[in-house]
Amino acid sequence: MTIISPSILSLDFTQLNTQMEAVNASQAQWLHYDVMDGHFVPNLTFGPDILKAFRKLTDCELDVHLMITDPETYAPVFIKAGAQWLTFHYEAMENAEACRKLAKQLRQWGVKPGISIKPKTPVEVLKDLWQDFDLVLVMSVEPGFGGQQFDPSALEKIAQLRAWAQAENADLRIEVDGGINAETGKLCKQAGADVLVAGNYIFKNNIVDAVDSLC
Numbered sequence: 001m002t003i004i005s006p007s008i009l010s011l012d013f014t015q016l017n018t019q020m021e022a023v024n025a026s027q028a029q030w031l032h033y034d035v036m037d038g039h040f041v042p043n044l045t046f047g048p049d050i051l052k053a054f055r056k057l058t059d060c061e062l063d064v065h066l067m068i069t070d071p072e073t074y075a076p077v078f079i080k081a082g083a084q085w086l087t088f089h090y091e092a093m094e095n096a097e098a099c100r101k102l103a104k105q106l107r108q109w110g111v112k113p114g115i116s117i118k119p120k121t122p123v124e125v126l127k128d129l130w131q132d133f134d135l136v137l138v139m140s141v142e143p144g145f146g147g148q149q150f151d152p153s154a155l156e157k158i159a160q161l162r163a164w165a166q167a168e169n170a171d172l173r174i175e176v177d178g179g180i181n182a183e184t185g186k187l188c189k190q191a192g193a194d195v196l197v198a199g200n201y202i203f204k205n206n207i208v209d210a211v212d213s214l215c
């Protein structure tokens with residue numbers, strides 16, 4: 001069963017309660033929370049206090065996507081605020097060992113660690129790294145903004161990751177984020193993704209129907 005993670009980056013905050021009621025009535029199981037710091041990406045979003053508010057608004061699992069240069073420093077405040085899945089970027093880290101160390105630390109703090117790669121980062125960097133994570137997030141747009149067009153090069157990366165995971169009989173969540181709609185979502189599922197993030201497609205349409213069309 002595919003997990004749908006609506007990205008609140010595209011939520012209309014003047015309609016917060018109504019839109020969250022629709023998310024809660026939909027088949028969405030996770031809620032995607034984009035954290036941007038104006039350094040790792042050229043945009044700013046939400047901190048931990050807003051995450052705390054979302055914790056009260058939904059029972060969906062909170063899927064936090066850190067697009068920040070210093071995930072080691074800020075991970076604890078997002079965990080305290082309610083994150084259940086915490087994903088940081090490979091490109092934000094010094095080397096593979098630092099990624100492993102942070103993944104271990106996140107597990108000790110009681111959250112599921114995820115690692116993400118940008119569109120220009122080859123999937124091979126994860127060949128000996130994915131085993132330390134519960135989730136790999138393949139970006140299908142340049143991180144920073146919602147509403148961009150899906151980059152099909154994500155499909156080969158998803159397929160490679162699924163092949164690696166299957167070869168080791170591993171229970172790895174493969175998530176894809178950026179430009180997901182019914183059409184691109186279907187291609188990602190066929191390639192082996194089991195978590196679809198969607199912002200604009202869900203929040204700019206009928207929320208319940210859009211989630212249904214992705215399942």
Ligand SMILES: O=C(CO)[C@@H](O)[C@H](O)COP(=O)(O)O
Pocket residue numbers: 007008009010032034065141142143144145146147148177178179180197198199200201
């Ligand atoms: O991480 C990001 C953008 O950097 C995403 O989570 C966006 O929120 C996806 O938005 P859509 O492309 O689905 O509109």
Ligand SMILES: [Fe+2]
Pocket residue numbers: 007032033034065177197
């Ligand atoms: Fe995201």
